[in-house]
Amino acid sequence: LTASPTSPGLHIIHIAAEMAPVAKVGGLGDVVAGLSKALQNKGHLVEIVLPKYDCMQHDRVGDLRALDVAVESYFDGQLFKNKIWVGTVEGLPVYFIEPQHPAKFFWRGEFYGEHDDFKRFSFFSRAALELILQAGKKPDIIHCHDWQTAFVAPLYWDLYVHKGLDSARICFTCHNFEYQGTASASELVSCGLDVHQLNRPDRMQDNSAHDRVNPLKGAIVFSNIVTTVSPTYALEVRTAEGGHGLQATLNSQSRKFVGILNGIDTDTWDPRTDTFLKVQYGAADLQGKAENKEALRKHLKLSSAEARQPLVGCITRLVPQKGIHLIRHAIYRTAELGGQFVLLGSSPVSHIQREFEGIANHFQNNPHVRLILKYDEALSHTIYAASDMFIIPSIFEPCGLTQMIAMRYGSVPIVRKTGGLNDSVFDVDDDSVPLQFRNGFTFLTPDEQGVNRTLERAFDRYMKNSESWQQLVQKNMKIDFSWDSSASQYEELYVKSVSRARARTTHA
Ligand code: ADP
Incomplete structure (x- = not known):
């Protein structure tokens, strides 16, 4: 494992279930790739951690290779080895985690929709943090996305800060509040979280079923920055009609919650250079x-x-x-x-x-x-x-x-x-x-x-x-839909959050 080189900008690690074009189901994949690229262009060190799905597009990863060292992570009372792969996707360094677990979590021929998705992704969230810790990385920002990696927020504050991974602020982006990943409270134990501490109305307890935990709610409560993907949606989800049951949680956390409109990856989506097209064309043609x-x-x-x-x-x-x-x-x-x-x-x-x-x-x-x-x-x-x-x-x-x-x-x-x-x-x-x-x-x-x-x-x-x-x-x-201005808004949130935390440590 390699510690990351020092960089004048921020060190940002995205932990996500999708990234275009290697593992994409919908917009989440586009956003992880597009935002990361834009932040890298602004001089930040950006890395991404993904599951190593059997069904991902391996040919879209440059220089894919397995590292010699395995990372061990906790699940259901045991330690499991994870094979770690590295490669580049769209010029970005990506780590792929391949769990050596008998349930073959990411060897299912599909990304989502498995009966044990809660287990698959709580395992992945914990293994991703373990990778960052064991690699000796000191990120300024850990940015997770949607319920699949929402476990990262409580895991970070409850376990990893005490293990020495304490450099980061947690940013969480919800791409769709319809998908919350709720499960029976007892399932939370598998990844090492304390169900008695967390199954409380002000923490991870689902707002409508008290014997269930809600990872999305957990990420809203435990992250330093919470964003969603447009200003209008950020307003809609704070209402009973649009909140999918999380409106009260979002209203109580409104100071750290903003909507930032996504951009699109204007290199991938450019009719002037798009090689999928029979003829390339621009606005003048x-x-x-x-x-x-x-x-x-x-x-x-x-x-x-x-x-x-x-x-x-x-x-x-x-x-x-x-x-x-x-x-x-x-x-x-x-x-x-x-x-x-x-x-x-x-x-x-x-x-x-x-x-x-x-x-x-x-x-x-x-x-x-x-x-x-x-x-x-x-x-x-x-x-x-x-x-x-x-x-x-x-x-x-x-x-x-x-x-x-x-x-x-x-x-x-x-x-x-x-x-x-x-x-x-x-x-x-x-x-x-x-x-x-x-x-x-x-x-x-x-x-x-x-x-x-x-x-x-x-x-x-x-x-x-x-x-x-x-x-x-x-x-x-000719409208500018690039990530440039949206990435600047994320950058501003990151910088503010990091400097607030630093100011607190200096004064402590
Ligand atoms: P969502 O994230 O809800 O699926 P978005 O509009 O944010 O919706 O993103 C959809 C992305 O997925 C776009 O890049 C779109 O081109 C792509 N997409 C959706 N369905 C298909 C499909 N059947 N084949 C290829 N690309 C698709």
Whole structure:
């Protein structure tokens, strides 16, 4: 194991369950990679700790090798060895933990959704801290993400500070409050946490079931900094409607809780250099975009009869949060309005997957609608490039990245005004917003009429006013969605927290 070299900036270690492109299920993976890269560019030393999944994309890791030394970590009253792998992902140093535990926690052929996820990730959280301790690292910030690594916060303060890993402040980012990882209180014991101390209303006890612990709540209580991924979502989750039971906890911790809008990785998502595309293009060359539309139509055997027939794209996990019934409705309505629709999505919920397979079959021979029901990174790039419009009718949306990616590829977003969509998409007809910020089509009420009216407005403008449409596309493609300004906000929070802690030690 190697201690980290000294650096003039901060030493930041992210502990997470996902990182794009090696292990990505959704936005979390994009954020861990994008934020880390931006912080590294600002001169900080950034490292990432991930589980070594059997199903990760090993070929996207540079120079992957196992270290000679194993790290031992505690679980269920015993010590288990962990093989530690190191490599680089997108120019960032990453540690991969491979537990030598008989349950083969990360040899399951999938990232999440296993019956023992609580065990898998509480084991990982503890092993990650053990790695940092045994490597002699002295990070200024340990940044963990979502319930899977939420255990890090109580583990750090209750156990690791006493073992000598005491240099860090803990930052926790919640990417989605729907997923809290609650489990029977007794399960907490496995990773070495003290259930009697923690299963209390002001600590980790779930707010609605007193015999259950809630890792997400634990991270909110025990972290120095708590963030979520957009300012609007940060307000929504403090209410009974949006808080998924954690509103009281968030309100009591509001001084350390902020919403910072995610950026996108503008190297990965750049139509001028994107090698997944048939033709690269920029805002000054929309002919290139048209060629990508033509290429996708051919690839998916859609009609190419009318070049200007609007193509609506949608790329999403198919879960209730995303407004499944509204996505289904938008497919049928688009077809009725004379447009084309391409959906790329997959569902962890089998009845939803089956329902969409039914819709896919229904449109099998229709030259205007295609549903591709799987995860496919390469295809996702080509859909952003090919589509004229991009629909996101979410019921709630912590941040959402697809609207930003879509705009960068010249596809105009049609979204429900919620969470991060409300912070990044502004209606072209909204007079209360300065003209230069208006970039898409929005609706508030999540029902079929809302979708209809908004789709119709978008189609109308596209059909009747191609020049103003083109100006909108070009303006959107130039919006700065990079991580730069969001990473600066994280940097400011880190620096403030670190200097507060240092000031306290100096005065003590
Ligand atoms: P969430 O994190 O809720 O899934 P986000 O909008 O924050 O939603 O992030 C979604 C990310 O996952 C985007 O990068 C999007 O392109 C990608 N994505 C979603 N579904 C698929 C799919 N079926 N195939 C490829 N990429 C997908």
